[in-house]
Amino acid sequence: MTVDQALDIPVGAQPADVPSASLEAEAAVLGACLMATPAYDPVVDAMQVLADDGDWYDGGHETIWRAIVSLHGRSKPTGVPMVEAELRRGGSLARVGGTLRLSQLAAQACGPAEATHYAEVVHGYARLRRYQATLVRGMQMARQADPGNVSEAMAAHQTELEHLAADTSGGDDMFGRLADHLDDHLMGLETTVEAAAVTGLSDLDMVLKMRPGNVIVVAGRPAMGKSAATLGVALANASSGRPTLVHSLEMGREEVTNRILSSTARVGLHHLMEGGPAVTDDDWSRIARRLPDLKALPLWLDYTPRVTPGLIRSRIKALIRQTGRAPLVIIDYIQLMYTDQRNNRQTTYERVSEVSREIKIIAEETGAVIICCAQLNRGSEHREGKRPQASDLRDSGQLEQDASGIILLHREDAYDPESPRAGESDLIVGKNRNGPTCTVTVAHQFHYARLRDMSPHTDPDD
Numbered sequence: 001m002t003v004d005q006a007l008d009i010p011v012g013a014q015p016a017d018v019p020s021a022s023l024e025a026e027a028a029v030l031g032a033c034l035m036a037t038p039a040y041d042p043v044v045d046a047m048q049v050l051a052d053d054g055d056w057y058d059g060g061h062e063t064i065w066r067a068i069v070s071l072h073g074r075s076k077p078t079g080v081p082m083v084e085a086e087l088r089r090g091g092s093l094a095r096v097g098g099t100l101r102l103s104q105l106a107a108q109a110c111g112p113a114e115a116t117h118y119a120e121v122v123h124g125y126a127r128l129r130r131y132q133a134t135l136v137r138g139m140q141m142a143r144q145a146d147p148g149n150v151s152e153a154m155a156a157h158q159t160e161l162e163h164l165a166a167d168t169s170g171g172d173d174m175f176g177r178l179a180d181h182l183d184d185h186l187m188g189l190e191t192t193v194e195a196a197a198v199t200g201l202s203d204l205d206m207v208l209k210m211r212p213g214n215v216i217v218v219a220g221r222p223a224m225g226k227s228a229a230t231l232g233v234a235l236a237n238a239s240s241g242r243p244t245l246v247h248s249l250e251m252g253r254e255e256v257t258n259r260i261l262s263s264t265a266r267v268g269l270h271h272l273m274e275g276g277p278a279v280t281d282d283d284w285s286r287i288a289r290r291l292p293d294l295k296a297l298p299l300w301l302d303y304t305p306r307v308t309p310g311l312i313r314s315r316i317k318a319l320i321r322q323t324g325r326a327p328l329v330i331i332d333y334i335q336l337m338y339t340d341q342r343n344n345r346q347t348t349y350e351r352v353s354e355v356s357r358e359i360k361i362i363a364e365e366t367g368a369v370i371i372c373c374a375q376l377n378r379g380s381e382h383r384e385g386k387r388p389q390a391s392d393l394r395d396s397g398q399l400e401q402d403a404s405g406i407i408l409l410h411r412e413d414a415y416d417p418e419s420p421r422a423g424e425s426d427l428i429v430g431k432n433r434n435g436p437t438c439t440v441t442v443a444h445q446f447h448y449a450r451l452r453d454m455s456p457h458t459d460p461d462d
């Protein structure tokens with residue numbers, strides 16, 4: 001059985017009539033690079049398409065390509081004599097077939113205008129082989145999957161497929177001259193940019209303009225109000241008609257639903273948690289008044305206990321298919337997430353860092369805004385005034401780096417119930433890529449599981 005050198009998968013496992021490489025196309029591209037002239041340089045064209053390592057089926061071709069790229073990077077010519085000398089220096093000339101092989105490749109060169117086309121053929125086959133390898137791995141995962149958690153195996157496989165599908169090499173519009181996009185950009189400036197998500201807290205919405213692809217971290221010491229704050233954001237955002245998804249890793253369905261009812265209908269949370277006669281007639285009629293609006297909300301809740309980036313990606317994609325819009329996603333809280341690949345040897349720091357990087361990639365890929373709750377370490381408690389800072393983020397400095405915005409929750413009455421500022425919560429905007437850093441003060445009403453603007457509300461029922 002032969003083995004694909006780039007991917008280490010058994011080629012013999014594929015039907016014989018399905019080619020998994022074109023050695024002719026590989027030779028045509030390399031040959032063109034070996035015949036480059038000062039007037040036409042196919043190396044640049046080929047490099048646009050073949051940015052990935054491992055696109056070459058033939059290992060010798062890969063080695064020759066690396067020598068060409070290395071010479072090109074040093075502004076040296078890439079003709080046969082130079083490439084031969086480069087390979088000899090690296091001790092790999094004999095392994096690729098010697099000078100004779102380089103001359104044969106030069107003789108197979110495609111025309112100058114065809115280098116991009118043949119490079120695309122080489123890259124296309126490489127993608128096809130990666131796709132085949134992913135399916136083989138998917139089958140292995142399916143065989144070993146835990147029947148109690150098939151969704152997890154599916155999400156991991158789906159993540160691999162989506163990484164593969166999001167091919168960023170080649171002639172897409174990720175690369176280009178400033179002038180190519182300037183006119184479109186200026187036309188775009190004539191339209192007011194609508195925030196991708198809203199918090200419902202008016203002063204905060206003024207400073208924190210959430211854009212598609214942003215990751216916002218809402219952090220605080222335990223019981224500061226992270227869940228109350230972010231569930232409030234979810235309700236406000238969904239009430240504005242924007243699809244919203246909450247991953248609640250800490251609270252179950254009952255508690256989250258009670259908090260939603262309490263906060264929207266202004267019914268004491270302790271009444272709902274107790275149930276039975278504790279829920280008064282007045283509570284029931286308040287809930288009944290809010291019910292039609294609540295039922296109409298584009299709000300999805302996920303209580304899956306083992307949440308991974310792969311699961312979040314697949315939920316976002318499903319909501320985009322269903323609603324046509326990238327949702328706001330809330331994760332309560334990030335330190336409880338797992339990575340897609342089970343790795344028991346990973347430290348908490350490594351796990352949270354990896355999850356943070358993945359979340360940022362998912363937000364950018366899908367255009368979703370992702371708000372992550374995060375726990376802070378005890379750093380602030382040794383500080384005068386006990387005010388938290390972004391550097392208190394527990395378990396990962398990566399979170400601080402990846403976030404476009406960081407909101408730190410602080411309230412004086414958590415430390416001093418007699419404080420003159422009892423009932424107030426400070427939302428310290430400690431990092432803000434799209435606006436200023438500042439502190440927004442709101443009122444907390446934890447008996448209704450919510451935060452509110454300090455200014456009076458016009459709705460008498462509110």
Ligand SMILES: Nc1ncnc2c1ncn2[C@@H]1O[C@H](COP(=O)(O)OP(=O)(O)OP(=O)(O)O)[C@@H](O)[C@H]1O
Pocket residue numbers: 220221222223224225226227228229250268269270446447448
């Ligand atoms: N029924 C209730 N009545 C009044 N206050 C409550 C009630 N239930 C919870 N609280 C308070 O609400 C505050 C905020 O709780 P919340 O769960 O939003 O905080 P958190 O920062 O997410 O906490 P954690 O990090 O522990 O999950 C806490 O101080 C909690 O004691």
